[in-house]
Amino acid sequence: MSQTVLEVDDLRVSFPNREGGRTEVVRGVSFNLGRERLGIVGESGSGKSQTGRAILGLTAPGGIVTAKRLAFNGIDLLHCSPRQRRDLRGGRIAMVLQDPKFSLNPVMTIGQQIVEALQAHTKMSKVSNREARQRALAALESVQIDNPERVYKLYPHEVSGGMGQRAMIAMMLIANPDLLIADEPTSALDVTVQLQVLAILDQLVAERGMGLVFVSHDLRLVSTFCDRILVMYAGRVVEELSAGGLAQAKHPYTLGLLNCLPQLGANRHPLPTLDRRPEWAQ
């Protein structure tokens, strides 16, 4: 279980700013990931998504990624060839994005998209169209879609948010990745659907022994789902917690994130808000 899938040491991502200098949005993030569920929590702009994107090599043009070490199963990601990186991306490292409405191709049916993902990441000659179709249907079934034949033929606009998100998970998992990066995979979904999608992710991670990086702004949700949590603020990890250790959180930012959520049965008016202190970013 302790086998390391991903090593990140002193990861930094910077973008050019208007003054002609560079703004660092991720400032020295380090962690090791085994076959476990790691949560990265923070507000918008804390650098949590950029961390996930840098691992995958999806940093927007202009962005510069540096690290003392960024390695996946021993492969140095920053110094390998673009071709090797491309093979890894989507194949052995996969990513689930936030909103299925924007991240699925609107002019391809869901089935076609899954087949495309499969053919891109397996040796094309070995998979016939018919087999590809069968495997796509099986993938849809594995994310608990009741009628895969029907969903296979639908376009993204014809399915609900929860269904679209499941289709995306199916697409990401069809190449059997070792590492899944999920960037707010449930934020666009209803509470009840959220839990279904999480249950599916959880089951797949457990069955296939993947590593999972789960990026979210919802600390409470992450704490119930992940084994370990990194709390990020202004591009840095300000606190690391074990999932059960939420009660032991000490950093004022973590406590602020926990407190600002309305809770059933608690009568707090007004809700406490975060007052962000510049020294946290130091």
Add this chain to the structure above:
Amino acid sequence: MGAVNHQSIGLDVQHLRVSFDGFVAVADSSFTVQPGESFGIVGESGSGKSTVLRAICGLAPRESGAVKLLGPGPQPQPGSKPFRRLVQMVFQDPYGSLHPRHTVDRLLAEPLAIHGIGDEQARIERALDEVGLGTGFRFRYPHQLSGGQRQRIAIARALILEPQILLLDEPTSALDASVQAEVLNLLETLRARRGLSFIMVSHDLAVVTHLCERLMVMQRGRMVEMLASGDLAAHRVTEPYTRQLMEASAGFRRQEALS
């Protein structure tokens, strides 16, 4: 335009039914919101909760049923201009509900122009102040604002007409948890200051019970249960569906996942 009315106004909806091409989105929904009350509607996507709001303000066709304002003296009829001024809506997605090529100033001037209200300068400045943004934001475009700031602009746009009823369609679900707290606090302050009535739609039970005194749970276009927030906080619910929503808001539980 008549004098500004700061009297709280309620809303009565009886046997509302909305259908689209034979698909019944809302079937026979009735509820009353007392003047100054905050009322919540909870349900998952497709339960018809947003359609109820849209039918009240005329964005969705009412097939049958009656919508009526409750207040002292005669109140305007649904669909009339004075009604539209009194009942304003804030939409879910601040990224989609603001015109990307209009400045904040123009976004806020538009409702004033439609309703023929003068004194734009002062009103826009006051509206921005009221949502805690200040006049520095006046000539920015939506893409220059954060999600929370955009939602504040959307709230300012609704408030600039001095409505008495705000229809809130998932006003915080597109926002970060920390920003959500700020917007919820803002809504509460505004309600206390102006005696507003709220009808708030959300799929998050915790948010609705925080802001609303009473709430209605909807599923597949029908009302499942009507509750006081206190009942929910004390876990006094009768319907299994409400219980399911309640448990969902507590977070993920692995035991359930494996069963």
